Amino acid sequence: MDPYTSKVAVITGGSRGIGYNVAAALVAKGAKVVLGDILDKEGEAAAKELNTRAGKQVAAYIHTDVTKYKDLIALFALAEKTFGGVDIAMLNAGIAGESAGGVFTPLDDRADMLIHEVNIGGVIKGNKVALLHMAKRGKGGIIINTASIAGFSAMPSIAAYCATKHAVVGWSRSLVNMQSVCGVRVNAVCPYWCETDIIANPASDVARRFLEATPKTTMEYVVQAFEQCIEDSDMAGETLLVLPDGIHVQPSFIPPECCFTSEFLEKVPQLTEDGNKETKKKLAQAIKAAKL
Ligand SMILES: NC(=O)c1ccc[n+]([C@@H]2O[C@H](COP(=O)([O-])OP(=O)(O)OC[C@H]3O[C@@H](n4cnc5c(N)ncnc54)[C@H](O)[C@@H]3O)[C@@H](O)[C@H]2O)c1
Incomplete structure (x- = not known):
């Protein structure tokens, strides 16, 4: 069965970058998308662009701060009202920049926690709302969380970012049972570095030099990894690495x-x-x- 036609996806961090590119690919294959982000001007323009290209309403945008349950609930409610219930939830919003280092930043409770609240808090809250929405609807569903190569590697110059992405990997793998519980498959896509705005302002000079020197993956491979999570009905609790040479399944840890x-x-x-x-x-x- 075609996994895209008549399907509805919500995408956080959908105003630009990876979120927007996946949204455009899903729409091109026949799906409808609802974008949630804090960049309202870009988000509205993104939805308008997708609708104009399709010649009908295939996209909507709503201000969604992923650290807030209220906003996430409103995102799913808009998708339901506009297009019917949500089949695919992509929890993708993330930040890096200054806050990605996290070791010798000022001892400030709020500033220190922001990257954790967005990168892992936003995924956990978004997954909880998605699971309740999908289970209540009773048609199963697909959740895809955006982790990173930093969910597996140790990178001293972006330690806080690494901690959040390791957490996204652990959370996504731990929801493997949701397929049996309510027919929802949860997986994570873990890109290597890819040219988007998130890597435009690195945490430090060393991080900048590292990013300049390292090979990158392509947006095409990143989008394909999300599509693989949608299309492969056997995939649950899996992590897909998106590397400069393409997509690889990262095997689970097997205890000794x-x-x-x-x-x-x-x-x-x-x-x-x-x-x-x-x-x-x-x-x-x-x-x-x-x-x-
Ligand atoms: N580009 C890369 O090299 C790379 C590599 C691995 C993982 N990632 C991950 O991919 C995801 C998407 O990033 P991107 O590369 O497209 O960068 P991006 O900066 O273009 O996109 C991130 C989006 O998240 C949004 N966002 C930030 N805080 C938010 C909040 N509180 N609520 C809602 N939206 C918020 C931003 O406004 C932006 O639109 C992130 O989770 C990032 O960590 C990116």
Whole structure:
């Protein structure tokens, strides 16, 4: 079945860069998109451009600060009102720049936490709203989180950014059970460096020189990785690296043998089944409580 026609996607950080490019690709394949961002002028223009190109309404924009549940709920509500329910949620908004270093910045509670609130907080909050929306609708769905190569590598000059992207990887992998619980597949795309505005103002001179020297991946490969997450119905809890030479699956961590006794392994299937039952109950309660 065509995974795009009549499908509706919400995309945070959709006003420009990776978010906008994926939006344009999805629209070209027949999907509708709702863009959420804090760059309102660019977001409105982006939606207008997509609608003009299509000759009908295929896109909408709404101011969405991903650190705020209220905004994320409004993003999904607009998608539902304009195009029907959401099938695909791309939690992609992110920041780097000055705040990406994070080690010897001033000891300021609010300034220190901003990158964490946007890069991982925005993904967690967006995933929670998406799961409730999709589970309530009962048609399953696809969630794709934008992590980074920094979700696997250690990079001293952008330590805070690395911490947030490692967190996005851990969160996305941990939601592998959502496919069994409510038919929602959660995966993460982890690009290597790609020419967008986020790398235009690096955290330090060393970060700038590193970015100038390192090879880049292409926007084409990045977009293809998001499409792979949509098209491959077996993919759940996976991380796709987008490198200068293309897309690679980053295998999951397998704990060493000493973590698996035969008695423990025997219990795993039952524990998994019971865990899913427990999670389904919690999901039903959460849907009632959230009143979306
Ligand atoms: N470009 C790269 O080299 C690269 C590599 C790996 C991962 N990424 C990730 O890709 C994602 C998209 O980045 P990009 O490269 O397109 O850069 P970008 O700066 O062009 O796009 C990021 C978007 O997120 C938006 N945003 C920032 N804070 C927000 C908030 N609080 N609420 C809503 N939107 C907010 C920005 O306004 C912007 O439109 C980010 O998560 C970034 O960390 C980028």
